[in-house]
Amino acid sequence: MKPGYLMSQVFCSRASPLDIPHPRYVLRSNHQLQSFRFFATTFGAHPLPVSPLSRYHPSPMPKITVDGKTIEAKDRQMILQSCIDANISVPHYCYHPGLSIPASCRICLVEVEGIPKLVPACQTPVRDGMIVQTKSSKAIANQKQVMEYLLINHPLDCPVCDQAGECFLQDYSYEYGRSQSRFEEDKVKHPKKDVGEKIYLYADRCIMCTRCVRFTREVSGTSELYVDGRGNKEEIDIFPGHPCNNKLAGNVVDLCPVGALLDKDFLFKQRVWLLKGAPSISPADSGGENITLEYNEGVVYRVKPRYNADINQWWISDDTRYSYKATQDERRIKRFRRKQYGAQLDTIFDVALEQATSELKSLVSNNGTGTLYAMLSPMMACEEAWLLGQAIRKMDPQAVLILGPVPTAAADDVFHNSMTGKQTFVIKAEKVPNAAGIRRVLQMLGGPNATYDELASASRPELQKLKGGWIVGGYLSSWISGETPDLLKKGFRVVQDLLPSSLTESADVLFPVAAWSEKDGCWENFQGKIQPFVSAISPPEGIRREGDVYYKLLGRTGLYNAQAIRAEMGGPFAAVTIPVESASAPAPQFVEI
Numbered sequence: 059m060k061p062g063y064l065m066s067q068v069f070c071s072r073a074s075p076l077d078i079p080h081p082r083y084v085l086r087s088n089h090q091l092q093s094f095r096f097f098a099t100t101f102g103a104h105p106l107p108v109s110p111l112s113r114y115h116p117s118p119m120p121k122i123t124v125d126g127k128t129i130e131a132k133d134r135q136m137i138l139q140s141c142i143d144a145n146i147s148v149p150h151y152c153y154h155p156g157l158s159i160p161a162s163c164r165i166c167l168v169e170v171e172g173i174p175k176l177v178p179a180c181q182t183p184v185r186d187g188m189i190v191q192t193k194s195s196k197a198i199a200n201q202k203q204v205m206e207y208l209l210i211n212h213p214l215d216c217p218v219c220d221q222a223g224e225c226f227l228q229d230y231s232y233e234y235g236r237s238q239s240r241f242e243e244d245k246v247k248h249p250k251k252d253v254g255e256k257i258y259l260y261a262d263r264c265i266m267c268t269r270c271v272r273f274t275r276e277v278s279g280t281s282e283l284y285v286d287g288r289g290n291k292e293e294i295d296i297f298p299g300h301p302c303n304n305k306l307a308g309n310v311v312d313l314c315p316v317g318a319l320l321d322k323d324f325l326f327k328q329r330v331w332l333l334k335g336a337p338s339i340s341p342a343d344s345g346g347e348n349i350t351l352e353y354n355e356g357v358v359y360r361v362k363p364r365y366n367a368d369i370n371q372w373w374i375s376d377d378t379r380y381s382y383k384a385t386q387d388e389r390r391i392k393r394f395r396r397k398q399y400g401a402q403l404d405t406i407f408d409v410a411l412e413q414a415t416s417e418l419k420s421l422v423s424n425n426g427t428g429t430l431y432a433m434l435s436p437m438m439a440c441e442e443a444w445l446l447g448q449a450i451r452k453m454d455p456q457a458v459l460i461l462g463p464v465p466t467a468a469a470d471d472v473f474h475n476s477m478t479g480k481q482t483f484v485i486k487a488e489k490v491p492n493a494a495g496i497r498r499v500l501q502m503l504g505g506p507n508a509t510y511d512e513l514a515s516a517s518r519p520e521l522q523k524l525k526g527g528w529i530v531g532g533y534l535s536s537w538i539s540g541e542t543p544d545l546l547k548k549g550f551r552v553v554q555d556l557l558p559s560s561l562t563e564s565a566d567v568l569f570p571v572a573a574w575s576e577k578d579g580c581w582e583n584f585q586g587k588i589q590p591f592v593s594a595i596s597p598p599e600g601i602r603r604e605g606d607v608y609y610k611l612l613g614r615t616g617l618y619n620a621q622a623i624r625a626e627m628g629g630p631f632a633a634v635t636i637p638v639e640s641a642s643a644p645a646p647q648f649v650e651i
Contacts, residue, residue, distance in 0.1 A: 120186035125193055131184040138166055138179035141192070148192050149201060149230045151315050152267040153180035156372045157276055163267055165204040165230065169194045176200055198234070205235035208265050211246045211290065212316075215263060221317030223330040227265065246290050253283070253295075254302035256322050256376070257311060261293045264318035270294060270310040277373060277483060279476040280304040294318070305471055305485060308379045309372075312363060321360070323380065328359045336594035337364060337637045339581050340378035341437065341534060341574045344488040346583025347374045348637075351382070351575050351594040358382045358575050358594055364637075369587070375471075375485045384534035385573035389558055392598050395568040402568065407602055411610055414528075414552045414567040418453055421525045421550060427456040428506070428520060431527035433513075434499070435462040436490035438530055438604065439579020440588070440631065441623040443499040445608035450528055452612065456506060458520060461496050462530065463510040463537055465489045486584055490533070491574075495582035502627065514543040526550030529561065530604070532571045554604065571604055572597040578620035579605075580634050590620070590634050 119130045122137070124146050131140035139155060141148045151163035159181050167176035171189035176196060191197060209231065216222045248261035271283045271294065282302040286295040296302055302310065311321045333352040338361075340347035348364040361382055363374040394410040395402045421429050432450040434443045450457045471485035500507045506520055516522055526549040531537055538559055546561060553565035562568055576597040580590040597603060605618025624631040 120184050120188075122184050122186075122188040122190060124190045135184055136180055137168065137170075137182050137184055137188075137190055140184055141179065141190075146192070148179050149226075149234055150180055151226060151265060152269065154269055154272075154313060154372075157269060157272045157313075160268060160272070163204070163265070165201055165234070167197060167200045168192045169197050201230075201234040202236055205231055206240070209235065209239065210241050211262065212265070213245065213247075213262050215260075215317065218326075219260075219263070219317040220320050220325060220330075221314075225317060226315035248293060251295070252301075253319075254307050256308060256380075257302055258320045258322055258325065259294060260318050260320065263316050264294055265316055266292055266294075267315060268294075269313040269315070270319055273306075273310055273313055274302065274304070275477065276475045277309070277473065278304045278306045279474045279482065281476050283310070305376055306373060306473065306483060308376045309363070309374070312372075324360045328354055333359060334594075335362075336575075336592050338575065338591040338594065339491060339583075339589050340370075340374065340381065341491045342375065342377040342381045342489065343486040344491060344493060344584040345370065345375075345484065345486040346491065346581065346585070346587060346589055347378050348589070349374055349378060353575075353594045356595045358385065369583070369585075370483075373483055375483075377485070381534060382575060384556065385575055387557060390598075391555060391558060391562060391568065391570040392601060393568075393570065394600075395565070397566045402563070402565070407600075410567050410569060411607070414569075415453075415611065417550045417566070418450075418526060418528070418552070422454045425523075425525050427454050428458070428523050429525045430454040430457040431460055431513075431521075431524050432457060433460045433462050433510070433527065433529045434496050435530040435532050436464055436493040436496050437462075437532035437534075437574070438492065438496065439574075439577065439591075439620065440492065440495040440499055440582065441579050441618075441620050441627070442604045442608065443496050444503070444623060444627055445605060445612065445618075446528065446530065447499065447503045449608050449611035451503070451505065457527075458506045458508055458524065459500050459503060460508045460513050461493065461500065461510060463539070464493045465533075465537065465539070488584065491583070492581040494584060494586065495580070495588065498582060499627075502629070510543075513545055516543075516545055521545065524549065526552075528552045529554070529565075530571070531555035531557075531559070531561070532573075532604075533557070554607075569607060570598075570601045572601055576601075577603045577605065578618075580620070580624065580631065588630055588634050590636050592636060 119132060121128055121130055122140065124141055129140060129144040138148055138150055138153055148166055150166040152160055153166065161178040161181040166179040168179045169191040170177055216228060222228065251259040251261060253259045268285060271285060274283045275281050282296050282300045283294055284297065286293055308321065311319045332354045334354065335350045335352050338349050338351045340349055347370040348366040350362045350364045351358050352360050352362060361379050363370065363372055365372055394405050394407055396405045396410050396413050418430060430450055430453060432446055434446065447459050467487040467489060470487045472481060473483040474481055508518065508521060512518060513521060524545055529551060532555060536559060538561060542560055550566050552567045553562050554569040554571045555562050556571050556573060574591060575594045577593050580588050582588045603618055609618050624634055
């Protein structure tokens with residue numbers, strides 16, 4: 059066997075820890091070749107032909123024993139991931155399931171029976187019958203040594219660090235470190251760096267796990283970050299003139315296990331232990347990225363990715379990450395208004411609703427059916443669109459239901475691994491979350507319907523008969539591009555919107571809306587997956603959620619209940635359930651030897 063031989067091509071016996079295909083397993087030197095021969099000799103590995111029947115009769119899941127507890131592992135899985143899946147705590151910094159495995163932090167070294175040296179749990183595949191010790195004297199001594207090494211130059215910034223409370227270094231120092239430092243020399247200090255439009259790098263806090271570097275190479279494919287220097291001079295940096303401003307850049311802050319990479323937008327705003335989380339969906343595009351809204355005292359402070367293997371995995375776009383800012387815009391509409399003698403005046407909800415209802419009904423009685431329309435925004439929840447469609451059809455059985463404008467970029471943003479070329483992430487060109495859901499609701503409601511483009515051109519005869527209607531916006535930015543369609547300039551118009559526009563300023567009755575973070579509902583992404591979201595905070599004082607407004611229009615009692623409406627809609631909506639947050643990790647225990 060020569061250096062460079064791909065170890066995954068060797069068919070080892072089931073006792074071999076090397077029975078896994080992985081691009082890192084390439085023998086690049088004679089030293090590594092000798093190491094491979096040692097492992098092969100120890101475990102009796104030898105090249106064997108693979109039986110054709112093995113693909114039809116796969117071997118059972120391997121079982122390993124970790125600290126006396128037998129667990130099942132997936133075939134070709136690493137020890138560390140097997141322990142994580144079984145809720146067995148093994149400290150780790152550099153390992154992340156969405157990135158390559160460098161095994162550089164060395165804190166996950168464990169003792170495996172039959173191997174004289176400690177092995178990295180993140181890079182050692184399981185084999186049936188393997189006995190692993192994570193709490194042996196050798197493993198604990200290594201953990202303490204690694205922690206002591208990492209803390210030598212780490213500053214005591216915990217009281218002012220944004221990562222405090224969710225910092226791996228804090229947790230592992232408490233659980234695996236020493237109670238006192240033996241280091242008496244001066245610490246190496248590095249200045250704070252501005253490495254991107256949204257990101258600060260505190261280099262003296264960095265533990266060189268290289269998660270951020272691997273992300274920019276393997277996921278975003280932009281490779282702005284690299285490792286500069288060696289030894290105690292080693293640090294993360296950007297290539298000159300290439301800041302970390304790609305559309306996925308914020309994920310490096312999520313990946314950082316310590317407080318080295320921080321989000322400028324969240325800097326010094328809130329302590330993480332005060333934040334609460336609510337499962338939600340991205341409003342930025344039709345991708346349906348799963349997120350968690352983190353909030354406190356009625357304010358959303360940040361958006362974090364929520365793992366979904368079929369949609370966004372561990373990542374989110376920066377458009378999603380900062381989408382909550384539109385809800386905190388100072389220009390946001392917060393008052394009910396109605397037009398009187400040609401001018402808008404502030405009013406209260408009941409008066410605004412009464413005027414809207416009476417005027418719309420009057421149009422139908424004076425002009426006949428087919429007079430009203432309702433523009434259903436692709437920012438609405440499917441349940442809200444269902445209720446408004448029913449309400450407008452109750453007034454006018456031939457009312458036209460219109461899908462609001464769907465802003466679309468030129469093309470999807472597609473990201474690839476810079477080394478393998480494999481596609482890693484897609485930001486959809488369709489910049490609204492629920493166009494597919496509104497189309498489904500329109501199909502379920504039946505009757506006359508149209509698109510925004512058809513409304514703008516007024517090419518169909520039934521659209522020219524329209525005398526007034528209910529218009530819903532709720533977009534995160536200005537949604538009327540160019541000239542307002544003529545049909546939206548005339549007749550009686552009830553407008554619900556988040557931000558002011560020429561349409562809201564000329565509306566006969568104006569209702570403020572609740573943002574997606576302030577209400578419950580579900581959206582359908584471009585793949586046809588219907589996903590629910592829940593309210594994290596309450597709307598600003600005085601604002602009614604759209605669902606509550608439509609309940610009033612329909613004469614229903616009580617408050618809007620998204621789950622009840624989904625059951626009423628039936629079909630795929632009835633099966634939608636709120637995701638259950640994962641159980642919290644057990645409290646760490648202090649270890650000292």
